[in-house]
Amino acid sequence: MHETKLKTGRFLLKSPVEEDDFDEITEIKSDPKVYLTQLYGKITSREYCRFMFQHYITDAKISPVRRKRWVFGIYPIETSSEFPKQKYIGNVGISKNSLSSETAHLFFEVSPNYWGLGVATECISKVKEFAFEQGIKRIVADPIHGNEASKKVLTKLGFHDTGRSVPAYTGSLKHVYVFPKPKAAEKFNK
Numbered sequence: 001m002h003e004t005k006l007k008t009g010r011f012l013l014k015s016p017v018e019e020d021d022f023d024e025i026t027e028i029k030s031d032p033k034v035y036l037t038q039l040y041g042k043i044t045s046r047e048y049c050r051f052m053f054q055h056y057i058t059d060a061k062i063s064p065v066r067r068k069r070w071v072f073g074i075y076p077i078e079t080s081s082e083f084p085k086q087k088y089i090g091n092v093g094i095s096k097n098s099l100s101s102e103t104a105h106l107f108f109e110v111s112p113n114y115w116g117l118g119v120a121t122e123c124i125s126k127v128k129e130f131a132f133e134q135g136i137k138r139i140v141a142d143p144i145h146g147n148e149a150s151k152k153v154l155t156k157l158g159f160h161d162t163g164r165s166v167p168a169y170t171g172s173l174k175h176v177y178v179f180p181k182p183k184a185a186e187k188f189n190k
């Protein structure tokens, strides 16, 4: 297992997640406030969640030089009134389509119990740094239309709104954001 740990001011970001985290992961992914903004659909049981997201653990078995995806669990470093437990509260991930790709796709989710506390902004900022250290040159995120919280986070982190929309396989439209802003002459293809 190749464990990767990153630290922000308040959070430990750890890949892989722990087997025990699937209780919290299932709770978060079965909350309509979360799954309605995502494309994986409703996750109703721990077993189904473990089956669908086994890569949260198994990706770390791949050698770092052959790895295309990292999903970091988010864990508060210290307990406080805002974060009473040092348990999994969400994740931030990056994924490339191929080993040689210089573009990564960004995805993230935070337990609704902790929304509005700057968790996503702080953790994505760190994972963005990590991605560039891995040789990534461009990060793409594509919140579905109407996901204003996600758009706000991306804007705060300097992502550029391309103005493009692309359909997801579910039929929803996704709004394409990219970091850094492409140069005028650079053709941007997702």
Ligand SMILES: CC(C)(COP(=O)(O)OP(=O)(O)OC[C@H]1O[C@@H](n2cnc3c(N)ncnc32)[C@H](O)[C@@H]1OP(=O)(O)O)[C@@H](O)C(=O)NCCC(=O)NCCS
Pocket: 033, 034, 037, 038, 107, 108, 109, 110, 111, 114, 115, 116, 117, 118, 119, 120, 121, 122, 141, 142, 143, 144, 147, 148, 149, 150, 152, 153
């Ligand atoms: C998007 C998400 C990760 C944000 O997590 P978070 O930890 O609450 O994010 P932050 O606290 O860092 O920042 C949220 C920002 O959005 C703002 N916001 C929240 N809801 C909003 C809304 N409906 N309209 C506009 N802004 C909104 C907050 O005020 C905050 O901005 P501020 O710091 O300027 O006040 C969280 O809402 C989530 O998990 N949503 C479901 C999954 C999801 O959408 N994932 C992203 C898929 S692309």
